[in-house]
Amino acid sequence: MPDSDNVHVLRPAARPTTGEATSPAQGSQAQGPQTQGSQTQGSQTLGPQPQGQQPTSPASGKATGEPVAGAETRPVGPSRTYEALARAQADFPQSELVHFGADKPLTLDAGVTLSPFQIAYQTYGKLNADKSNAILICHALSGDQHAANVHPVTGKTGWWETLIGPGKPIDTNRFFVIASNVLGGCLGTTGPSSINPKTGFPYGLDLPVVTIRDMVRAQAMLIDHLGIDRLLAVVGGSMGGMQVLQWAVSYPERVFAAMPMAAAARHSAQNIAFHEVGRQAVMADPDWRGGRYLLEGTSPRSGLAVARMAAHITYMSDSSLHRKFGRRLQDRDGRTFSFDADFQVESYLRHQGEAFVDRFDANSYLYVTRAMDYFDLAADYGGVLANAFKDTRTRFCLVSFTSDWLFPTADSRAVVHALNAAGASVSFAEIESDKGHDAFLLDEPELTAITRGFLDSAARAVGVA
Amino acid sequence: MPDSDNVHVLRPAARPTTGEATSPAQGSQAQGPQTQGSQTQGSQTLGPQPQGQQPTSPASGKATGEPVAGAETRPVGPSRTYEALARAQADFPQSELVHFGADKPLTLDAGVTLSPFQIAYQTYGKLNADKSNAILICHALSGDQHAANVHPVTGKTGWWETLIGPGKPIDTNRFFVIASNVLGGCLGTTGPSSINPKTGFPYGLDLPVVTIRDMVRAQAMLIDHLGIDRLLAVVGGSMGGMQVLQWAVSYPERVFAAMPMAAAARHSAQNIAFHEVGRQAVMADPDWRGGRYLLEGTSPRSGLAVARMAAHITYMSDSSLHRKFGRRLQDRDGRTFSFDADFQVESYLRHQGEAFVDRFDANSYLYVTRAMDYFDLAADYGGVLANAFKDTRTRFCLVSFTSDWLFPTADSRAVVHALNAAGASVSFAEIESDKGHDAFLLDEPELTAITRGFLDSAARAVGVA
Numbered sequence A, B: 001m002p003d004s005d006n007v008h009v010l011r012p013a014a015r016p017t018t019g020e021a022t023s024p025a026q027g028s029q030a031q032g033p034q035t036q037g038s039q040t041q042g043s044q045t046l047g048p049q050p051q052g053q054q055p056t057s058p059a060s061g062k063a064t065g066e067p068v069a070g071a072e073t074r075p076v077g078p079s080r081t082y083e084a085l086a087r088a089q090a091d092f093p094q095s096e097l098v099h100f101g102a103d104k105p106l107t108l109d110a111g112v113t114l115s116p117f118q119i120a121y122q123t124y125g126k127l128n129a130d131k132s133n134a135i136l137i138c139h140a141l142s143g144d145q146h147a148a149n150v151h152p153v154t155g156k157t158g159w160w161e162t163l164i165g166p167g168k169p170i171d172t173n174r175f176f177v178i179a180s181n182v183l184g185g186c187l188g189t190t191g192p193s194s195i196n197p198k199t200g201f202p203y204g205l206d207l208p209v210v211t212i213r214d215m216v217r218a219q220a221m222l223i224d225h226l227g228i229d230r231l232l233a234v235v236g237g238s239m240g241g242m243q244v245l246q247w248a249v250s251y252p253e254r255v256f257a258a259m260p261m262a263a264a265a266r267h268s269a270q271n272i273a274f275h276e277v278g279r280q281a282v283m284a285d286p287d288w289r290g291g292r293y294l295l296e297g298t299s300p301r302s303g304l305a306v307a308r309m310a311a312h313i314t315y316m317s318d319s320s321l322h323r324k325f326g327r328r329l330q331d332r333d334g335r336t337f338s339f340d341a342d343f344q345v346e347s348y349l350r351h352q353g354e355a356f357v358d359r360f361d362a363n364s365y366l367y368v369t370r371a372m373d374y375f376d377l378a379a380d381y382g383g384v385l386a387n388a389f390k391d392t393r394t395r396f397c398l399v400s401f402t403s404d405w406l407f408p409t410a411d412s413r414a415v416v417h418a419l420n421a422a423g424a425s426v427s428f429a430e431i432e433s434d435k436g437h438d439a440f441l442l443d444e445p446e447l448t449a450i451t452r453g454f455l456d457s458a459a460r461a462v463g464v465a
Helices: A041-045 A078-087 A212-225 A239-250 A269-284 A286-291 A301-315 A318-324 A344-357 A362-374 A377-381 A409-421 A436-441 A445-462 B041-045 B078-087 B212-225 B239-250 B269-284 B286-291 B301-315 B318-324 B344-357 B362-374 B377-381 B409-421 B436-441 B445-462
Strands: A007-010 A096-100 A117-124 A134-138 A176-180 A231-237 A255-261 A395-401 A425-431 B007-010 B096-100 B117-124 B134-138 B176-180 B231-237 B255-261 B395-401 B425-431
Touching: A096 A212, A117 A212, A134 A212, A134 A239, A176 A212, A212 A239, A212 A362, A231 A239, A231 A445, A239 A255, A239 A362, A239 A377, A255 A445, A269 A286, A269 A301, A269 A362, A269 B269, A269 B301, A269 B318, A269 B344, A286 A301, A286 A362, A301 A344, A301 A362, A301 A436, A301 B269, A318 A344, A318 B269, A344 B269, A395 A409, A395 A436, A395 A445, A409 A425, A425 A445, B096 B212, B117 B212, B134 B212, B134 B239, B176 B212, B212 B239, B212 B362, B231 B239, B231 B445, B239 B255, B239 B362, B239 B377, B255 B445, B269 B286, B269 B301, B269 B362, B286 B301, B286 B362, B301 B344, B301 B362, B301 B436, B318 B344, B395 B409, B395 B436, B395 B445, B409 B425, B425 B445
Parallel strands: A134 A176, A134 A231, A231 A255, A255 A395, A395 A425, B134 B176, B134 B231, B231 B255, B255 B395, B395 B425
Antiparallel strands: A007 A096, A096 A117, A117 A176, B007 B096, B096 B117, B117 B176
16 A cells, blocks of 8 residues: 555655765665655654754754764754754654554554654565565664665664675565664654654653554554565564564464564563663663753763663673673773773773764663563463464574573573464574674574575565565 | 781770660670770871761761661761761771771782771671681672671671571681671771871772772781781682682682682673673763762762662572562553553662662772772783692682572682692582572572581681680
């Protein structure tokens, strides 16, 4: 149902037409099946806004092709920060964009509806004639839709270019690959930094708390919009893997193959605990201002950086940290007997914190971590996970990593057992790696081979060339 | 050398003589071998102070027998906070106190000397005639000298009453047990919240950064002061275990038996990383004020609470968190779709953070974590740990816990291997427990039995009745 009356495909009004930093790295971004909407509909359909969209204004760094500025150069006055942080990507992302109007409300698990809302997404490759070659990529907590193109803010290559691209396991020469920013995110899909059309100001904490199931519901509306009935595969790691599992449970008939990596059917107490630390770090920052920092011209950089630092440790393994840094000192001959970053690992962590703050919204961090904490796939099925997969015809391939202590193999194995109990087609690989949870994002030859094999097999089964 | 001209044994001027909250829980606190100093020497020898010590003034909650007030009731004006936080325990602890004057400077690894300085300590049991029954207890990061008596601030029982007491493995009927607050701490031994006699104000970051070896050097001066040549045993867990190992290396002839639990010969990259997160959380709190919060009448409560929350997760295991909390909700029927503490584990962590802030100094947290990070016992021995233990006659017993991922068994085993290579007498037990790093503080029957057996054997060997 592309481009119906109430489903507008938008592009940012002043999206740069050239430039390394803004064009897809693969050069294969699909123009897709969708019709390009009028470029002026964006601001019209997004409701009242404090300022009109000014393509050439410094208000919208993106619009002039500039990445969002770092800490030192970011404007700090209320209006400038508002514009730079809230506007640049949250409402007018450098992505494909679909806007769902009043007749397409999103029903949330919180018991309310969200309307209007929008989804920002990227596509790679071409949808084939019978629309049987679509693969949906689900991103993790700190990821976004820029899975296989240069990131418009950071200028870095896509976060999953290890797997997605021409000739790669998720082969954009064969498959039509879709990656959308999650609900609650900050790269163009409606989230707390998006403009609330009822007020003209960013939602902040007025956005209802969303769940993994809500994210998947929104994605299903995107897939509807793209005219795709059944996805050849849904693939993702970590929180992306939670979405994959939720897809298979919510829309079993629409998922031919599902590949959740380094994931779990529910968030553990330890993981909830780590997320709570991160949220407390954000909310303890006085510049968070009860979530109203965009309006008040502040930015809880310190709190979000601390949150990211703590989280980052959990994405690695003890041995990978040891291998990468050990107790080596950072550009110095001996201990300084101070609280400087003497050790390389300290310097690295501080950098990770700073870099994250430059590209991620603090409130989105709260929303997305909360969605993960709330995730418990069996809860709606009497606590019996197998019942969630009853009669499924989806074929599954699960992957875990030996050194992943955030989503350990036992979590994946619990899903495999449930799938087996449900009589599902399931394969499972525990990959030997010392790289911890982040292994799913890295160049792991076994992961590459397994992904290729599983998707090739699925493609053959449905007759995709 | 008790009570020489420059070694004054002090008691707080107005120490309550009765009251549950201030008398040792065991009722067996030694009057020891030391002479009680004049009760008025305290303020005289501690150098210039903003206010004279007023035993009955609200400035010193301790002096009236009141515990330091919690968050809600703590005075927040500059002078009140200064008094409550900096004065109550940091300079006039409810402990035995030894003050080392100008002729007893402490040489620090940082290359400077600290003088004067003081050590706060507790003793339990009686030193025997030949001074052969002394056991030194070394505390962990967040511990203190109140190992086996009711804590003067929190009113809780001592942190190691599972092991220390009459008839317990560290039997105060047989042994003279000494527990001192570490250098850099905040319960009476000189630390960043102590008064800098040169300025009359708290040191803050002007205190040199200290190391585990510095802590042990200071303890050795305390042991000298108590007239003890050789300790029957030195026992401690976590950072306490680091001190035990350092004792055995620095003063091998003074340690008959050494029992490091859940420890390591060096701090790992992952552990440094977690500590750095904690320090960043503290220093990111605007109320930290560059470490001058005591002078400026603020308190970096939020930052320290976040630091403690993150650390607390690392003290437990995934399975103990799961067993204790799972995904159970806190006093509610369902998810609130908010950022409240829906889950019990969130509520628990928040409480842990708050409770810690009520009793611990933020700058001390920086100093003590730094000391642990700097710990690398082999570094002074060409990186060969066995060389650190060359020709040792100390008998060792190491303990680790299966679910401790902060100081995993491999860390203890590395020490055991080095001790074996050095030809030392060493036994080692990996105790099956799902309680994580904190297991050494808990009632673990195997730990109790091993501690009893090891200390009994040591006592028999030296003829302690």
